Amino acid sequence: MVSLSLRFGGGLEALTGGAKVVDDAECGGGGGGGPLTARALLAWVRDNVITERPELFLAGDTVRPGVLVLINDCDWELEGGLDAELADGDVVSFISTLHGG
C-alpha cells in the first residue's frame, strides 16, 4: 500500500461525490510487492474513489482525453506517464481541462 494525497479539479470532483481532496489514501494495486505505478493507481481510483460515470475518468487503460494528471505539481508525462512510480506522500492531481471563456 502506498499512502497518497489525491486531488480532483476542473469539474472532475463531480465524479467523486464532490470530494476535491482525498488525503491519506492507502492505494493498493502494485501487486507482487512491486512499486505502485500510475497505471495501477488509475484502476484503484476508479474502483475506490470515483462514484459515478467512470467513463468520464478513464478511457481504455488511461485517463480520458482532456484530463491532466499531475504528480507533485508536474505533468505525469515528465515522470513516465502510465509507468510513473508513486511513493508515500506523493500528491497526485486529476484535472479536467476547461474550454469555457
Add this chain to the structure above:
Amino acid sequence: MVSLSLRFGGGLEALTGGAKVVDDAECGGGGGGGPLTARALLAWVRDNVITERPELFLAGDTVRPGVLVLINDCDWELEGGLDAELADGDVVSFISTLHGG
C-alpha cells in the same frame, strides 16, 4: 550551519541586489551548537545577503514594521516569531507589505 532557502519579495529584493531567491543558503549564527533561531537568522541575512540600506530590513533586533516573515508558507508568529527554530530545508520568506492600489 543550517541550509535554508530564502525568498525576498514585495520590493525587498531591492535590498539584496535584486535577488528574489537565495537557495541552499548555509546560515550560521546558531552559536554553541544550539538550533538556529529566526533571531539569529535575521542577523545572518543582514550580514550576508542584504547589500544596501539594512535599516529597511531590520529595526532593532527584529524586522522593520511592514515586513512579513514566513516560514514554509506560515506567518512566523505561528512558529514563535524571533524564537522560531529553523531546520535544514526550511523556506524562509521576507515580504514587504504593499500599500499601492
Add this chain to the structure above:
Amino acid sequence: MVLPAVGAAGQARLCAARAAVVGLGGLGSPVALYLAAAGVGHLTLVDGDAVDASNLHRQVIHTEQAARARTNKAASAAASCRALNSTVEVTTIESYLDAASAAALADAHDVVVDCSDNAATRYLLSDACAAGLDHERTPLVSAAAVGTDGQLSVYSASADSPCYRCVHPRAPARAACQSCSDAGVLGPLVGAMGALQALEAVKLCAGIGRSLAGRLVLLDGLDLSIMTVKLRKRSEDCAACGSSPSITRASIQAYDYEGFAGPAHDRGGAPVDAACAL
C-alpha cells in the same frame, strides 16, 4: 440558470447585499465593474480624486472623456457600473475617506473592499471594520499592488481571523513605503488583484465558498508565481480587535492616522501617481 456553486439562496443574498468600495483607481476599477456585473444589490463607491489621463493605463473603468472633464472617480465609476447593470443601486461618496465615513461604511455594508493606495487609509478602514467589542465585525477584502507585485487578503471575516492591525501592529516607516509614484505598477497585475478582490467580495456576499480570511495571496507578476500563506490568528493584544481594545468606532474619530502611518492622499499639486507610466 443559477450557477450551482452559488445556488438560488446565494443569489438572493447577493442581490440583497451591500458592498462598499474605497478607492476607484487601479484596484477599484475591476472591483466596481465585477460587483456591479454580478448584481450585488447596493454599491457604495468612495473616492475624493478626479480621473486623470495619466492613470488610465490601469484605471479601466474610467475614460479619456472623464479625464478631460476631471470627473470625480467615484462618479465616473458609478456611471460605468450603471451602464453595465442598471438594476444595481449605486451611491457615491465623492470625497476622501474620513473617520466618520469609515465607521458609517462599516456599519452599513456587508463587506468593505479596500482599494486604497496608502497605509493611513488601510489602518483607518481596518479599524472601522474590526473595532469595538459591541459591534459585529465587517469583513474587509484588502489588496495592494506595486510594481509587478500584488497582495490580497480578507480581514475580520471570522471570529478568529485577524484584522489588518493584528498582522501589522506597527506602521511602516515612510521611507519603506513603496507607492505607485515611486515604482509604477503594471496595469493588468492590478487588474488581476482587483478581480480577485471582487471574487472574494461576491463569495462573502453570497455566503459561498471558503474566504481568504487568515490567508494571504502573494503574486509576483514578473515570474507569474503565486504563493498562498497562512497568517497569524486574531490577536488578544490587538489594539483594534483584541480583548481590551484601545481603538473603538468612537475613538477612531480622534485617532491621528496620518501621524501614525503617513499621508492618506495628496493635497493639491500633481496627482500622487501621475508618475506611473505603465
Add this chain to the structure above:
Amino acid sequence: MVLPAVGAAGQARLCAARAAVVGLGGLGSPVALYLAAAGVGHLTLVDGDAVDASNLHRQVIHTEQAARARTNKAASAAASCRALNSTVEVTTIESYLDAASAAALADAHDVVVDCSDNAATRYLLSDACAAGLDHERTPLVSAAAVGTDGQLSVYSASADSPCYRCVHPRAPARAACQSCSDAGVLGPLVGAMGALQALEAVKLCAGIGRSLAGRLVLLDGLDLSIMTVKLRKRSEDCAACGSSPSITRASIQAYDYEGFAGPAHDRGGAPVDAACAL
C-alpha cells in the same frame, strides 16, 4: 516615469506590438481593456457574436446599450478600448474565427490571446500559432474558466515549450466538456483569468519577465487556492509542432476542427451561454 520592470526599451516594444484577442466574452473583456490601457500598439479583436444582456454579468467591456442594439462583440469592445485609450489602433474582425483568419492572425501578430469558449477554436488557434516548420511560432496566451475554476497557460512561446496539442493530443469527448451553458461561471473568476492573460501578453509584447510557457496555473475560486504546475515539453511527435508535423498553416484550411473537437459556436437559436446566471 517608466515602470522599472518594463524599462524604456520594453515600453517601446509594447507600443510597437501587435496583439490579437479571439473572443470578446468573459475572458476577452478584461484582456482587451488591459491591453488597450497598457498601450499595446495594435489590437485586433475577433468575435462573430452579438452582445447579449444575459452575458453582461461577466462581459464587463460591454453595456446594456450595446446589448439592446445587438452590437457585435468585437465592435462593442473596440469602442470601449478607444474610449479608454485613443492612441491604440484597434481593428475588428466581426465574424467567428475560421482557418484562414487564424493563420493570418498568427502571421500578423506578436502574440495571440485565446479567449474562446470551445475546444474546436482552441485547437485551431493553437495549430495556427504552432504549425509549420518554416514559420516562426507565435506565442499563444490561453485561458479558460468554467464554474468556479480557471486555467491559464502560454503555448508555443519558446523553442522547447509545448503547444496546446502537445499537451492535449486527443480531443475530449463532447459529454466531458463542461461549458458555460452547463455550469455557468463566476464573473470575477473569469475576470481574474483574463487580467492574468493580459499580464502575460503585456510581458511577451514588452519582452520582460518570465512567461508561463511550459507551466499551467490552476485557480479554484471557491477555495481561492492557486496551483502552478509544470507541463511536459514540446513533443517530437506533436502533429502540429513536432519534427514531422502533419498539420501546417496550409493544411489547417482543410482540417475538420468541429469533427475533431465539437462545435465551435452556436448557429442561430439561443446564445450558447445564455444560461449563465452569475
